[in-house]
Amino acid sequence: MKKVILAYSGGLDTSCIVRWLKDRDYEVICFVADLGQGLGKGEDFQAIEERALVAGASKVYIKDLQDEFIEDFVLPALKANAVYEGKYLLATALGRPLIAKYLVQIAHKEKATIVAHGCTGKGNDQVRLEVSVGILDPKLEIIAPVRNWEFKSREEEIEYAIKNNIPIDVTKKKPYSVDRNIWGISIEAGVLENLEQEPPDDVYLITKSPSNVSGYPKYIEISFEEGVPKKIDGKNYKLKSLISHLNEIGALHGIGRADLVENRLVGIKSREIYEAPAATILLTAHKEMESLALDRELAHFKEIISLKYAELVYYGLWYSSLKMALDGFVEATQSRVTGTIRLKLFKGSCIPVARSSPYSLYKKELSTYGKEDKFDQKLAEGFIKVWGMPYR
Numbered sequence: 001m002k003k004v005i006l007a008y009s010g011g012l013d014t015s016c017i018v019r020w021l022k023d024r025d026y027e028v029i030c031f032v033a034d035l036g037q038g039l040g041k042g043e044d045f046q047a048i049e050e051r052a053l054v055a056g057a058s059k060v061y062i063k064d065l066q067d068e069f070i071e072d073f074v075l076p077a078l079k080a081n082a083v084y085e086g087k088y089l090l091a092t093a094l095g096r097p098l099i100a101k102y103l104v105q106i107a108h109k110e111k112a113t114i115v116a117h118g119c120t121g122k123g124n125d126q127v128r129l130e131v132s133v134g135i136l137d138p139k140l141e142i143i144a145p146v147r148n149w150e151f152k153s154r155e156e157e158i159e160y161a162i163k164n165n166i167p168i169d170v171t172k173k174k175p176y177s178v179d180r181n182i183w184g185i186s187i188e189a190g191v192l193e194n195l196e197q198e199p200p201d202d203v204y205l206i207t208k209s210p211s212n213v214s215g216y217p218k219y220i221e222i223s224f225e226e227g228v229p230k231k232i233d234g235k236n237y238k239l240k241s242l243i244s245h246l247n248e249i250g251a252l253h254g255i256g257r258a259d260l261v262e263n264r265l266v267g268i269k270s271r272e273i274y275e276a277p278a279a280t281i282l283l284t285a286h287k288e289m290e291s292l293a294l295d296r297e298l299a300h301f302k303e304i305i306s307l308k309y310a311e312l313v314y315y316g317l318w319y320s321s322l323k324m325a326l327d328g329f330v331e332a333t334q335s336r337v338t339g340t341i342r343l344k345l346f347k348g349s350c351i352p353v354a355r356s357s358p359y360s361l362y363k364k365e366l367s368t369y370g371k372e373d374k375f376d377q378k379l380a381e382g383f384i385k386v387w388g389m390p391y392r
């Protein structure tokens with residue numbers, strides 16, 4: 001029997017895959033990655049393990065990868081200010097290369113030559129997983145049953161699950177397709193496919209509607225050291241609890257919602273709703289920190305790098321040499337990104353209102369219009385003549 005390592009979520013698709021592969025004479029080992037999909041509320045991993053075994057898995061690996069996810073994937077993307085198409089903070093996209101890493105690792109440990117996943121043939125995630133696996137071990141074979149199995153609808157899958165006694169909660173009608181981790185939530189399908197329609201409030205899983213949140217603004221201070229968020233309101237936090245805490249505060253104030261018609265890698269446009277309270281707060285604060293610490297040329301060039309970085313993450317090229325080279329650039333920009341940003345959270349908006357840094361390049365005596373002015377205005381005349389000469 002050939003062994004296959006399956007990236008297993010516990011949902012309908014991957015549960016049917018376990019059985020489907022087993023029926024085709026594979027031994028199926030499931031791997032469940034905990035990337036914080038409970039966002040604090042605690043997903044029941046024991047139930048997931050149970051389901052995998054009942055579906056026919058010979059073994060289940062469950063790994064809490066939250067710290068590694070945050071350290072090695074989220075943090076570099078935050079330092080890079082990576083945002084896809086102006087709105088998507090890349091939560092789903094950042095998780096895939098990490099899942100791929102463990103699929104490969106477990107395959108090696110189990111001496112398996114095949115890995116499998118439950119992504120459809122229309123999305124970005126299949127590309128991210130397969131390209132990442134391919135970079136890490138090009139000899140591994142990859143199976144993606146959803147792309148070519150016989151089921152044409154969710155109903156047919158449910159029928160198959162029932163016939164095979166796979167314990168699936170089919171009573172709950174699932175109106176949307178959701179992917180979730182500690183950095184954010186991606187929600188698509190159902191009524192969201194009608195672009196003319198505003199998303200109904202039930203699509204949002206964690207954020208309060210900005211129209212029903214507290215009428216009072218909430219101020220918070222985020223402190224960074226070399227680009228890494230360390231404190232909230234002067235209190236030290238480990239990264240994971242810092243992010244969880246900001247998810248809670250942000251959600252209460254309706255922060256971090258986005259509605260994006262995005263360009264998928266496979267050529268289609270699709271509409272996705274995102275919720276990323278902590279990511280939104282941290283990105284806003286981090287960019288503000290950089291506005292003090294980076295000189296003009298570095299700041300402007302970094303914006304170009306941010307765009308490219310986000311594209312590479314979105315396209316599944318996390319382990320590419322270009323992405324790693326850009327990490328080197330980004331890291332080199334962070335040594336002075338230290339200080340504190342005060343933000344005002346109010347009815348869905350997150351706005352920096354005050355900032356300070358020991359490395360601030362802002363010099364009041366140069367920018368002031370008051371009498372402490374040290375800027376020699378006479379120098380401007382010659383500067384303008386030389387600077388504008390070619391255009392005259």
Ligand code: ARG
Pocket residue numbers: 090092093123124125177178179186187188272
């Ligand atoms: N569009 C996002 C991406 O490509 C999220 C994909 C998964 N979304 C989902 N609702 N299951 O990264």
